[in-house]
Amino acid sequence: MLTRRLFCGCLAGGLSLAATAVHAQTQECAVFTPDRQKSTAPDDSIARLKAGNERFVAGKSINCDLMAQVKQTASGQAPHAAIVGCIDSRVPPELVFDQRIGDVFCARVAGNILNLDIIGSLEYSTKVAGAKSIVILGHNSCGAIKSAVDNVKLGNITALLKNFQPALATLTKADGLRDAHNDALVQKVAEANAKLTAASLVKRSPIIKALVDAKQVKIVAAMHDITTGKVTWLS
Ligand SMILES: [Zn+2]
Numbered sequence: 001m002l003t004r005r006l007f008c009g010c011l012a013g014g015l016s017l018a019a020t021a022v023h024a025q026t027q028e029c030a031v032f033t034p035d036r037q038k039s040t041a042p043d044d045s046i047a048r049l050k051a052g053n054e055r056f057v058a059g060k061s062i063n064c065d066l067m068a069q070v071k072q073t074a075s076g077q078a079p080h081a082a083i084v085g086c087i088d089s090r091v092p093p094e095l096v097f098d099q100r101i102g103d104v105f106c107a108r109v110a111g112n113i114l115n116l117d118i119i120g121s122l123e124y125s126t127k128v129a130g131a132k133s134i135v136i137l138g139h140n141s142c143g144a145i146k147s148a149v150d151n152v153k154l155g156n157i158t159a160l161l162k163n164f165q166p167a168l169a170t171l172t173k174a175d176g177l178r179d180a181h182n183d184a185l186v187q188k189v190a191e192a193n194a195k196l197t198a199a200s201l202v203k204r205s206p207i208i209k210a211l212v213d214a215k216q217v218k219i220v221a222a223m224h225d226i227t228t229g230k231v232t233w234l235s
Contacts, residue, residue, distance in 0.1 A: 027203070029064035031102045037078035039128045042218035045080040045133035046233075052098035053231040061098045069101035077102050082125035084113045085137040086144065090226045093137060097231070100146050105131055111144030112136055113163040114197055114204065126217050134201065134208070134217060137231070139224040140195035145190045146180035166200075167193035194221040195234055 029034070040048075052222050055061050082105040093099070105125040107118045114122075120235040125131040138145075147157065148164035170192040171178065175185045200223035202209040211217035221234040 002230070021126050023138070025062050025064075028062045029069070029100070031069050031072040031100075032078045032080055034076070034078045034130070034228035037080055037132070039078045040132050042132045042215065045131075046218060046220060047136075049097045049099070049104075049133070050231075050233070053096060053229075055098045056096055057229045061095075062100075064100050067099055069139065077129065077131065078103050079125070079131050081105070081133045081135060082107070082122055082131045083135045083137055084109070084112050084114065084118060085224075086110060086139055086142055088139060088142065088226070091137065091139045093135075096224055096229060097128060105129070107161050110160060111142060111148070111164060111193060112138050112197060113160075113193070114201060115163075119201070120209075123205055126211055127207050132217060134198075134219045136194050136198040136201075136219070136221045138186055138221070139226055140190060141226055142186070143184075144184055145193065145213055149178055149182075149186055149189060150180045156225050163168045164189065164193055166196045170196075191221075191223055191234060194223060197221070198235060 026226060032040075066087065079102060080100075081103070083095045084107045085091055087110050092223050093104065093108075097104070105121070107121050108116060109115070115196070122134055126134065139153070145164065145167075148161045148168060152158070152161060167189045171185065171189065176182055178185065180186060190194075198219050201219055202212055208219075212219060219235075221231045223234060224230075225232065
């Protein structure tokens with residue numbers, strides 16, 4: 001009898017856990033609507049990305065019906081976040097944050113820098129389309145950062161690498177040899193680049209500054225680790 005009661009208790013507990021998991025998955029697969037976007041605070045948006053990366057790292061990314069989401073978002077989008085990431089094939093923002101169709105705007109450029117077109121895109125993402133957070137996502141072993149450290153001169157890459165001057169300016173003698181093989185130095189420049197890029201956005205965009213001042217948008221810098229999949233939040 002005791003065994004039976006225990007068994008029934010466990011089974012009921014198991015079923016309710018399974019039901020909770022299904023409920024969480026159903027919630028997560030619901031596409032962002034204008035109402036849902038409106039009720040998402042900037043901190044909620046960042047919390048969603050944090051939770052998504054935790055699922056990704058744990059191998060528990062949610063498997064949604066993407067074609068259903070395509071249909072549900074066809075008449076309009078209301079993403080909760082905008083992400084500026086590197087072009088690196090190992091750092092696809094939607095995958096590392098476990099986000100899906102209609103969830104996030106993504107701008108990708110080598111070394112996750114800002115230029116006028118990307119700032120314009122972020123102004124569109126937030127002021128026009130209502131996104132609540134902006135993430136500047138750097139990563140370790142970044143080829144663009146390594147090229148900047150080595151002062152590479154090649155075609156249009158030369159001009160691109162000028163964007164890393166402020167981050168390179170944070171280096172001191174204590175950082176050792178300025179060489180792309182100096183992993184700690186490359187990491188320092190990559191982190192400085194993500195932070196400085198995030199901090200520069202409000203100086204370069206009065207529209208985004210006004211949204212940040214009104215607490216309608218939050219800007220954060222983060223670093224993705226290509227060896228673990230984990231995102232570390234810098235600000
Ligand atoms: Zn990169």
